Amino acid sequence: MKLAKLTYDDIDINKINLNDPKVYKNIYKKGNTIGVFQMESAEARQMNIDAQTDNIEDVIALNALNRPACKAMFPDFVENKQHPENMKLIHEDLRSILQSTYGxxxxQEQSLSIFRLANFPDSEVDxxxxxxxxxDMEIMKSLEEKLRDKVVKDEDGxxxxHYGLKQRGWADKQIEDIWKLLLKQATYSFNKGHSTAYGLLSYITAWLKTYYPTEFMTALLNSEIGDYEKIAKxxxxxxxxxxxxxxPDINKSIDFFSISKSSILFGIxxxxxVGDSVIPDIINNRPYQSFNDFITRCNIGKRATIALIKSGAFNEFNKDKSTLLYEYCKSAYTPTVYKPVKNLKTKKQMFELGLVEDEITWKDKDLCLARLNAYNKNKYIKKEKERYEKCYKEFEEKYMQGxxxxxxxETLSMYLTVDPFKELRKILKPFDDMGEGIGLIAGTIFAIENKVDKKNNKYAFVSLINQESKIxxxxxxxSIYSRYQEFIKSGTKIMCLGKKKDTLFSIDEIKLLDEWKKELKGSVYNN
Known part of the structure; x- marks a missing residue:
């Protein structure tokens, strides 16, 4: 709200339009509910699509329906909403009670209305x-007789x-059916007051996402700092x-995500x-005129500097990341210091080094010393060159692979400006369009949850970002983990053959993506 320059008065539920068609069309009906309170799960998104949520009562109802004991009611909810003319009620008395939930x-409040319908006094409704x-099933069962038909008389008769639905003209079968539903409610049901509160908050977040998308998503990203999986989502x-x-931008980024020219700027x-401890140094020493200016005035250590380079934080200086890494390696290298000697080696050593050719030369000590220092300096230059090349090679092998x-x-846990899977969209089906059974998926591993089975064998749940940017x-x-353990590392791009069941993919075979591409050389992939 601060980013959007809104106040709580702007989202007052008594003032905000709870029937805004744009909110329902763009968010709920399309299942675009990532970040929307209580509606983020894949199941909740699909429920909104199936129900074609188009009013606040639907939002409130879906909050209740997306609970373990209530989900079985959802198909009837959708069917009755789409075809109200076919809605079947146990008794016509229920129409007004169940109208908002399509029969x-x-x-819980609806159940209590049925007890009132059966002429229960307020104390017994409570x-x-x-x-x-x-x-409490014991208390519930004690109410059954009264719900059906019970007359209470005084001593004189x-x-x-007079309790019961019977007196309202309900048949025994109808009463039996409603009683079964009421017993089920006693195992689990949602309080409408709670669901309404959740539903209204859900709608407000959907409204903010509709009308303030950049500000909303910036705030959402900042709410999950440290959780790379949610940030990626x-x-x-x-x-x-x-x-x-x-x-990120070395001269503009703050600690967290921020808005820059209608875009979201990655936070340092x-x-x-890049640890918290170095961020104040980065920000307080601004502005930086060049990369060299940065490393001269801001000593934050090798690990953090390399991460900044790889993340793209120095893009404004118009040098590619490889060049910047090379420059940093060079600047971080500390050469040894050459010191001329003041004393000559022995006569024998000087002759063996070819620095003295006769006795006359040997007697000229200044000439011999100059020749020895020239020899030593050339040797130093050669050795220093070899030392730097070794240092650079080690740096390259450690920090410049990939x-x-x-x-x-590696640094942002996601792809922002690059797309390693672009060409795969021509080959692979979208994951949601894949039928159950054998299929092929590709993606970059970004989260691994290692497990141990009952036989103490290792296995793992793996989260991939695929060619659709879908998790x-x-x-x-x-058995698969033991064969491909070396591939199961964060950041590895893989192609997987396996089986899809619901939203889970069970991997049978893994190949590195680059190897898979090579094997397809000359095929459709390269045409």
């Missing part, structure tokens, strides 16, 4: 409320109270929303290997 008994809220959502997220705090895209993923959850069972 589905969903909320007893039913406690029974449902506390899942005068009717004091939200970056992917930004791409879908056409909200541009750009690499989110660059891997591609520009690998470096971006795919995959599993390598123990």
């Amino acid at each position: 589905v008994l969903l909320y 007893l039913a409320r406690r029974a449902i809220g506390k899942k 005068h009717i004091l109270w 939200y970056i992917i959502e930004c791409k879908k929303m056409n909200v541009k997220v750009i690499e 705090n989110m660059i891997k290997n 591609s520009i895209e690998d470096w971006q993923f 795919i959850e995959a599993v390598t069972w123990s």
Whole structure:
């Protein structure tokens, strides 16, 4: 709200339009609910698509329906919403009670309305409320007779109270059916008051996402600092929303994500290997006129400087990352100091080195010393060159392996400005379009959860970012894990053959993506 320059008055539920068609069309109906309160899960997104959520009552209902004991009601909810003329009610008395949930008994309050319908006094309706809220089946069963039909008389036989749905013309089968639903409610049901609060907050976040997308996503990213998996998910959502997220800038980025010219600027705090302790030095020494200016005035250590280079933080200086890494290696190298000698070697040594050819030359000590120092300096230069080349080779092997895209993923845990899977979109189906069974997926590993099975064998759940910038959850069972363990590392780009079931992909074979591309040389891939 601060980024969007809004106040709480701007999102007051008594003032905001809860029936804004743009919010429902762009967010709920399309399942674009990443970042929307209570609606982020894949299941919740699909439920909104299936229900074509188009009003606040639907939002409130879906909050309740997306609960373990309520999910079984969802198909009826959708069917009755889409085809109200076919909606079947146990009894017409329920129409007004269940109208907002399309004939589905969903909320605790609806159950209590049915007890009132059966002429329960308020004190006993409250007893039913406690029974449902506390899942007390004994109390619930004690209410069954009254719900059906019970007459309470005084000692003289005068009717004091007449309970039950029977007196309203309900048939025994209808009462039996509603009683079964009420018993189910007592195992788990959602309070509409809670669901309403959640639903309204859900709508407000959807409204902010609709009208302030850049500000909303910036705040969302900042809410998950340190959780690279969630950050990656939200970056992917930004791409879908056409909200541009750009690499960090050494002169503009702050600790966290910020807005720069309608784009989201990556925060320094989110660059891997750049610790919190060095951020004040980076910010307080600004502005930097060049990379050399930066390393001269801001000594933050090798690890952090290399991470800044690979992340793209120095792009404004118009030098590629490889050049900057080379320059940094050169600047960080400390050569030994050459010192001329003041004393000559022995006569024999000088002759063996070819620095003296006769006795006359040997007697000229100044000439011999000059020749010895010239010899030593040439030797020093050669040795220093070899020492630097060794240092650079070690630096290159340790810090300069992989591609520009690998470096971006290494430091930012995602691809922002590069796309290593661009050509794969022509070959691989979108993951959601793949049928269940054998299939092929590709992606970069960005999260690994190692496990041990009952036989003490290692296996792992692996999260991949695929060619759609979609996060795919995959599993390598123990027999597969043991064969491909060397490939299962964060940042590795792989091609996987396996089986899809629901949203999980079970891996059977793995190949490094580059090797797979080579094997396809001359095929469709290269045409």
